[in-house]
Amino acid sequence: MMDIMSCRLKRWPYLLIRIAQQLRTPLQIARHSYHQLNHYYSIRSLQSGVSRRSIRDPYLTKVVQGRSKKPRYPGDQRANQRFGEDSWFLSSTPLAEVMGVADGVGGWRDMGVDAGRFAKELMSCCSGQTELPSFDGRSARDLLIAGYRDLVRKENPAVGSSTACLVSMHRKDCTLYTANLGDSGFMVVRNGRVLHRSEEQTHDFNTPYQLAVPPKGKGDNFYFDKPEMAESTRYSLQPGDLVLLATDGLFDNLPESMLLKILNGLKERGEQDLQKGANQVVEKARELSLNANFQSPFAIKAREHNVLYSGGGKPDDITLILASVEVPKA
Template sequence: MSNLNLQAMYLRDEIQLSVGQCSDKGRKERNEDCLGFVQPEGNLLTTKGAVAVIADGVSTAEAGGEAAEICVREFLSDYFDTPDIWTVGKSAQKVLTSINRTLYSRSHEYLSSTRGYVCTLSLLVIKSRTAHLFHIGDSRIYLIRDGRLDQLTEDHVTQLNKREGCLSRAMGMDTHLEIDYRPLEIEPGDLFLLTTDGVHDSLDPETLLRLASSSGELKSCCEALVNAAYRAGSRDNLSCQLVRVDQLHDASLDQLTEQLTALPFPPELEPGMKIDGYLIEEELYASSRSQLYQVQEIESGERWVMKTPSRNFEDDAAYIERFIMEEWVGSRISNDHVVRIHIAHRPKTFLYYLMEPVEGVSLDRWMKQNPIPKPALAIELIKQIADGLKAFHQRETLHQDLKPSNIMVRPDNSAVIVDFGSVFVAGINEIFVPLKRDRVLGTLNYSDPVFRLGQNTGIRGDMFSLAAITYELFTHHLPYGNGLENCDKPQQLQKLAYIPADRHNPIIPVWFDRALEKALAIDPSQRYDCIDRMMQDLTQPNPEFLVPREAEQKHPNALLFWQLMSLVWFMIALFTLIAFWLK
């Protein structure tokens, strides 16, 4: 059994749903509503969930019906093709943005403004123990729980007068998609009702509740709702869906632990020993949490690095889950500056995983060997580490323990991130397990200090680590000295003062130092919000950062003057400073 199969087994979702649906053209000539439901099996149900979707083509747009069909068909197809490491929110938003762009483009292929691809859309994604609702327009999603009907969505309608209104938001209406999103914890017995306005505009809430929750098959209930709306005089298309949560996955901690420990930990390995067709050649690293060995595949002769869990945690389910996740995450990240995971195709008898060997030395050792690196070489290393880190963030994964010892520098001076031991995967965190997940705080002098106080700052935390490494690479010091070591309260953090990098290395330009200061701000809201902006300011002089720090501190009113002067300096600095600094 491979490690990845083990992962699929212990996170297997056994949620059981019932569904019924009905759609009719009513008194109109054709039906411009569209609906659909998909409940996949296996890993897809676990990582992506089940999806119900309903769309209503806008009658004033000639292609409204086609737009509704495109939305339903494309979403049910493309959503399940998004990376299984992504959250429901990111997956749905990416797919919906693409569909909206398609609809808007098709509308503008025609000279007639009446041929518009515009429709409403309401989506229900049920993953693990959470319902994720996405909504735009005036179709609706209701929840029936404990005999009560609650409308979960808000109609996006602008009222023109007492009787008439028009849609203020819809799919295909604008290039910018503004869609409502709401997560909701679910319970067994929950009944979700999705309707188009032909149904809910004709029936009062009491009737909706009575017919939707009446005994019988859900399909019959949907037909009863459609028929009742027709008899009530509805002149629109009539569509509705019912999705009932029959059973949720309810594994106990003992059951989960049994699944996680299906593969035993390897024994203490020594050179010459063999395990699953691999010859142990030498131990490369050992700590209280794991070991690394150089191994050779006996059959092929290929060499790999084997990572094994520490026997100190044989009974720790949270630790085992995190170890399994390392291989699962690593196998989904492909980047030249992130170590490649080797997926073994033969059955495993122990818990471990394999990585490509990376020649070279760790960055902390490289810095000792290169105490005064050329600025161009140093910044190139940082750009490569940043590129690897971006590969994590593109998969909605936080590294959370970026530090020099987790980065290898090859003989050609290229950098590789080689550790996944502290990653946080947003998509996996959405899946319920009956245990308190292992929370690794990272390394003291490099990890985001507010993270240790319980605040998860997302990618800003990883960028803090990257900036701390950059600071050390250019100065051989830490940005707050040893100040972070004794900070375990917010008041202590507030007293910390950033140490300007040019105090340790006088050739560091002011714009470079100011960019580091921004990235290393104790207050996360003062930092950069993406890696690209941070790297731009580290490689190109930002005019705002050419203002001397002393001028801001001593003469706050002179800031505007210095900013204007910076515009003059910028063109000169752009050529001279970069040439001096990076060549």
């Protein structure tokens, strides 16, 4: 969302054009100035998220990658901010950087329900809450509660259910606030080691905690967990830390050791380098999900719960948000 100051600043190039006309300066000079200034504000907006934040505050360089377990057909509009039945959002405010993922519960397909619609609407509602003046980024769980409340109060809320994982980095104190409900999750990596990560919340094997909007009159037939049940943590970040947020399609197929090997191969932390790393992580997870002989984390968990599983990966939608903590250069 563009702030008022940015709008005012973008009017200056037009004044340059008018002055150039009055002074009979070649119009090309004024147009050149306009494009230079417009490019400057565009780059500034992309780098900082919002121009109103302090130029000294830390920020996140963020990239997104994912794969649907089923290829979508050309022109499928539902794929916007969705990878299959997963969904995600990013938000930058003057006070915080926020990221979220949600995994729509696939069992709704058997009832003819778009299993990804609930996840997408939940993430949209959470994203909308970050734009309110009252949002300061210091409680990801409160954000999840507010976003879910906004969803269920709609006149015709999406029927379905999903897991949810939100993280918010408060700029001033460079602290990560998290909320995780279900088996999506987050991870903080520093100097090649995992220092902080989420824990799964499940009712039973492969049955995660989930937020839901059931069909009218059928609420007793579904898991109906509350956003207040989300596990909430806080963790102090440092420049150079990597923050990873993903659905279970990643964690069920890619062992932590393989994930760290790819991330540790990143020589730089620019957006292009992060995107390359995210692409490699998602592609490796997808490859292993289709490998019938690989002892995936999902197969190992199944064996621990005495669940018959032939082994191999678990075909699933995969969504990954990868971010690096940065501080503005002098």
